[in-house]
Amino acid sequence: MTSESVEPTTGPARRTVIAAAGAAGLTVALTACGSDDGDGGGSETSAGTVLGRTSEVPEGGGKVFGDAKVVVTQPTAGEFKAFSAICTHQRCTVKDIANDTITCPCHGSQFSATDGSVKKGPATRALPTAKITVEGDTITLA
Numbered sequence: 001m002t003s004e005s006v007e008p009t010t011g012p013a014r015r016t017v018i019a020a021a022g023a024a025g026l027t028v029a030l031t032a033c034g035s036d037d038g039d040g041g042g043s044e045t046s047a048g049t050v051l052g053r054t055s056e057v058p059e060g061g062g063k064v065f066g067d068a069k070v071v072v073t074q075p076t077a078g079e080f081k082a083f084s085a086i087c088t089h090q091r092c093t094v095k096d097i098a099n100d101t102i103t104c105p106c107h108g109s110q111f112s113a114t115d116g117s118v119k120k121g122p123a124t125r126a127l128p129t130a131k132i133t134v135e136g137d138t139i140t141l142a
């Protein structure tokens, strides 16, 4: 028959290992001019927030919704795009939108109003896309 004493002699003892993932808290604080800040999030806006009406966003231009820190543009008629309004250089709020260009007033960085890409430094990273839905003439954060 079988032995009463079963003692595993190989391998680790069977036990529960709790793997604490820990916060992914690697913050890279770079302050040098022109550096990326490594912060892809931080938006304080919430889904479902109504930003405004499409009539507030001129064709070929855009509008900064300051409370939500979102800039909405209309590159071509009926096509709306939205980006974070926080400049990727040193986090000023972008201001002027004209001729397919979003301009930051602090150091003059310019971004494409179509895809948020950098047109002119010192910023080196594109404005992150913001998700919106347009229903009728109402623009809402998605």
Ligand code: FES
Pocket (backbone or CB within 6 Å): 087, 088, 089, 090, 091, 092, 104, 105, 106, 107, 108, 109, 121, 122, 123
């Ligand atoms: S914060 Fe420096 S260009 Fe926008």
